Amino acid sequence: MKEKTILLVEDNSGDEALTKRALMKARIKNELEVVRDGAEALDYLFCTGEYVTRDIKKVPQVVLLDLKLPKVDGLEVLRRLRSDERTRLLPIIIFTSSQEEDDVVAGYEGGANSYVVKPINAKSFTDCIQQLGLYWVTLNEALPQ
Numbered sequence: 001m002k003e004k005t006i007l008l009v010e011d012n013s014g015d016e017a018l019t020k021r022a023l024m025k026a027r028i029k030n031e032l033e034v035v036r037d038g039a040e041a042l043d044y045l046f047c048t049g050e051y052v053t054r055d056i057k058k059v060p061q062v063v064l065l066d067l068k069l070p071k072v073d074g075l076e077v078l079r080r081l082r083s084d085e086r087t088r089l090l091p092i093i094i095f096t097s098s099q100e101e102d103d104v105v106a107g108y109e110g111g112a113n114s115y116v117v118k119p120i121n122a123k124s125f126t127d128c129i130q131q132l133g134l135y136w137v138t139l140n141e142a143l144p145q
Contacts, residue, residue, distance in 0.1 A: 004061030004142060005031045006133070009041040009077065010095075011069055018122060019064070022129035030061065030137050038072025041065070042080060045087055059090060059143075062136040065112075067096040067103055075106050082111040089143050091136060 006023070010016050016034055023032060035041045041063075043049035047056040063081075067074035074094065081087040093114045094107045107115045116132065119125045 004137065005033050005058065006137065007041070007044065007060040007063045008032060008034045009036075009038070009063060009065045009069065009074070010034065011036050011066065015066075015118065015125075018125050019129050022126040023133050025126060026130035026133050028130075028133040028137055030133075033060070037070040038074060038077045040071075041069075041077050042072060045081065045090075046084070056086070059087075061142055062091045062093060062140075064093050064095045064132070067094060067098050067107070075103075075110055078107065078110040078112060091140070091142075093132060093136065095132070 006028075008016065008019055010019070020032060023030075033044065035044050040049075044051045044054065045060075045063075047054045065074050065077060069077070074096065078092060078094070081090060081092065088111075091113045092111070093116060094112045095116050095118060096103070097118045099117050104115050116128065119128050
């Protein structure tokens with residue numbers, strides 16, 4: 001069976017590198033696709049723009065979504081994904097540095113499956129990504145395609 005994809009929506013190259021390293025360390029071998037802004041995330045998921053040739057039936061296992069993104073912010077990405085029949089059930093984890101109560105509430109009201117604040121130090125960040133990966137990729141039963 002082909003491995004499921006993890007979609008990382010992240011504009012910070014340092015957090016991207018830490019995420020990749022943590023997934024490797026946890027031996028999570030799923031393909032990791034990275035998009036760097038909200039508009040690119042929407043293009044990827046809806047197979048538009050530069051992703052027009054991507055197979056729309058290949059839905060990621062999980063989306064790790066930052067909130068503070070260029071072009072289209074994470075909450076707007078979440079709103080659009082939840083309002084479309086093709087992506088309304090896609091597991092979305094908000095993975096952000098924002099601890100603001102308004103962001104947490106807006107994330108859950110918008111339909112996020114989880115809201116995780118990025119740890120500040122590298123070891124805690126790595127541990128967090130490993131746990132997220134193990135749960136969402138290994139333990140969680142994915143929605144049938």
